[in-house]
Amino acid sequence: MFKATVEGLAIYPVKGFKGIAIEQAELTHLGIKNDRQWMIVNPKYQFVTQRQFPQMALMETQLEDDRLILSWNGDQFEIPMLYQGDSSHIQEAVVWKNQCKVLDEGNAVSEWLTQHLKTPWPVRLVRMHPEFTRWVDQSDKLMKPGAQVSTAFADGFPFLVANQASLDALNQQLGKSLRMNRFRPNIVVSGIPAFSEHRLTWLESDKIKIHLQYPCERCVVTTIEQETAFKDPSMQPLKVLTEINPMPNKAAAAFGQNASLSQGVGEILAVGDSVYFTE
CATH class of the missing domain: 2.40.33 (M1 Pyruvate Kinase; Domain 3)
Incomplete structure (x- = not known):
């Protein structure tokens, strides 16, 4: 012993983005609370990370009780913690070998992320569907x-x-x-x-x-x-x-x-x- x-x-609320140092962590079966609850995907809904775009490391994240805040050189975009879209509109996204059911955060944040990350094609922000389990x-x-x-x-x-x-x-x-x-x-x-x-x-x-x-x-x-x-x-x-x-x-x-x-x-x-x- x-x-x-x-x-x-x-924690890293968005996969591949800058993490957040915290003083205490609430433990869940999915990891520390709010860790890697979002990710960005390409137009085929395949996951994207710093492996393809190192500049993702510079995208700052911040969590408040009711929102996720993305920041790029002082420009911010807020995502409500409570999903605001149509939860019945489920997408299929791929992370490694897993097909995951996800909810898309919409066109506005897609355009904002694409503009700042300067990717060659539009990227989209998704979150895991609350009723889906990735084993x-x-x-x-x-x-x-x-x-x-x-x-x-x-x-x-x-x-x-x-x-x-x-x-x-x-x-x-x-x-x-x-x-x-x-x-x-x-x-x-x-x-x-x-x-x-x-x-x-x-x-x-x-x-x-x-x-x-x-x-x-x-x-x-x-x-x-x-x-x-x-x-x-x-x-x-x-x-x-x-x-x-x-x-x-x-x-x-x-x-x-x-x-x-x-x-x-x-x-x-x-x-x-x-x-x-x-x-």
Whole structure:
């Protein structure tokens, strides 16, 4: 058993846009409340991320009780939290291998996003239909046994847990000081050895139990500086990370641990909380 501390918490209301650092998080079976509840899609309703358009990192998000606020260089667009369109008009959108039922946020925000992101074709903002469940693929051989898991628009799992010591070890190898936001985690912990998160199974407190599933395979997004949208032409830190912390089943970089909530729906996790990791 390892004792650790919650060093940071973050949500990303719109998949691929700038995240929001938070001091406390309400836990749900879909992840931290309001995490990745929206995404943008191309004209074929296929998901779009920083992989195609690094400039998405510069689109700021803010949440208030009744609205999502998008900001680009001071220009803002507000989306009511309560859907204002026709909820019977359901679209099919694709995120990775999943066909998801979604609700489109309309033409006005589509035009606003397309103008600021300067995409070659119109993009649209969608949210998950409240009656649709997107199940996590159970076929991955690395996935640990457990109950079925559902998620919103996250790449893989409802939670991504990262270890500050792992980032420190990577930065030491690189001779740089990359920020944790390159890896877009939800929960950042300190107090456990570098990369030991991959060998652990549970993150726990008195009322919370998070199941650590398997390492998160990293992609080109980690080469994008989130403050400037600059993409490193040398493909770092991916190259070094592949050398010092590869995926267990392929020559690819791993960083952070995909995770799901086994106990604690509705509970609050806060920065500074003590937690425990067990094998």
